[in-house]
Amino acid sequence: MKTLTPLTVLLYFSFFGADTFAQxxxxxxxxxxxxxxxxxxxxxxxxxxxxxxxxxxxxxxxxxxxxxxxxxxxxxxxxxxxxxxxxxxxxxxxxxxxxxxxxxxxxxxxxxxEGANEVAVSNEMISEVPEGFEMIDNYPNPFNPQTIISFTSPVTSAYNLNVYNATGVLIREFSGVTNNPKTQVQVNMNDLPSGIYIYRVKITSGNRSFFLESQKMTLTK
Ligand code: HEC
The missing domain is CATH 1.10.760 (Cytochrome Bc1 Complex; Chain D, domain 2)
Structure with a gap:
């Protein structure tokens, strides 16, 4: 089992999202x-x-x-x-x-x-995850009703964390900008039924975007 480092990370919500990087x-x-x-x-x-x-x-x-x-x-x-x-x-x-x-x-x-461009330079979606970016298993798991989802990001990055239910419906959205090597997002699911949930983090760093590996977690009430 992984041990948790202290919760040092600020939580941001959708009002401070990835479009901080939009041109x-x-x-x-x-x-x-x-x-x-x-x-x-x-x-x-x-x-x-x-x-x-x-x-x-x-x-x-x-x-x-x-x-x-x-x-x-x-x-x-x-x-x-x-x-x-x-x-x-x-x-x-x-x-x-x-x-x-x-x-x-x-x-x-x-x-x-930004270069006085005619067309805003959009972020390039890349499939390979750059070195140093990694999902960490959420903890605790199974959980009730709270868990912490963490990932590493060696450089300043914008992130979007989405949580889906087993049928793929988006039920939680978090986003923010982090310059912390380990970002932790606290997720509370007290209004949701027991079951398996899937989460995925999208990172935008420089002008590249990519998804970290999606993970499963279990809410047990
Ligand atoms: C009512 C007419 C008028 C409007 C509206 C106007 N301008 Fe001008 N502009 C002028 C005149 C007359 C000059 C030349 C005299 C001067 O530079 O003060 C000028 C000069 C300029 C110059 C310098 C050109 C040089 O000779 O080097 C720039 C740059 C400029 N305007 C930009 C703008 C921008 C940007 C706007 C809108 C935000 C604007 N202007 C709105 C009349 C206008």
Whole structure:
């Protein structure tokens, strides 16, 4: 039987999930900001044109003399300088206001920091589990009504832990971000009948996702 190390791990629930790692999506998140606040003045073919992705990426500011988006570098991008207070050159955009909200400015900053991609780079699903990631048998097992499900993750990772009943119906969902070598999630099944349950952990680390081996556990009331 495995011995348990002290419960050191924070529990997170679905409000702090794996989408912490999701990238900003240009069409969904960025173009609508330009459409609402910029294209009325920057929709033509000359100068700064913010009507679509290609136009944005090819726009060269007359005054700055450079392309307005520098992928990976929001601080060097005239586009960011112009929407924040006190730009280096000229007036803050949108000219005459109302200015963008801090959330909108952050989205634009993040989109550029992530590489200013047209399509959000999605996580690649891989079938081989990288070294150091491993399920640990839940403890206790059989259990009533609580058990602890654990896994190891050598680097900061987002996880989703799903518990299914024997017919495959999803009955519990946990998710979070962990930088703990051993993550422990406490699961309480006091509202459920005795029986066999199956659980599976999905990990997202860097831009890779993979499943750890699924396991069975028995609730005995
Ligand atoms: C009401 C018209 C108007 C709106 C709306 C507007 N702009 Fe501008 N924009 C201008 C004018 C005029 C200039 C040139 C004068 C200046 O830079 O202050 C300019 C200049 C710029 C430049 C610098 C170009 C250069 O010459 O280097 C950028 C970048 C820019 N705007 C981005 C934006 C963004 C992003 C938005 C929306 C959030 C926006 N603008 C909304 C009128 C507008």
């Amino acid at each position: 900003v999506d240009y069409e969904k998140d960025i173009q609508p900001i330009f459409d609402a606040s910029c294209v009325s003045c920057h929709g033509s073919t000359s100068g700064v044109n913010l009507a679509n992705y290609d136009a944005v990426m090819n726009s060269v500011g007359d005054q700055y003399g450079t392309e307005i988006v520098v992928p990976g570098n929001p601080n060097q991008s005239p586009l960011v300088d112009k929407i924040e207070p006190s730009p280096e050159i000229g007036s803050r955009m949108p000219q005459g206001g109302p200015f963008l909200s801090n959330d909108e400015i952050d989205l634009i900053r993040n989109w550029i920091a």
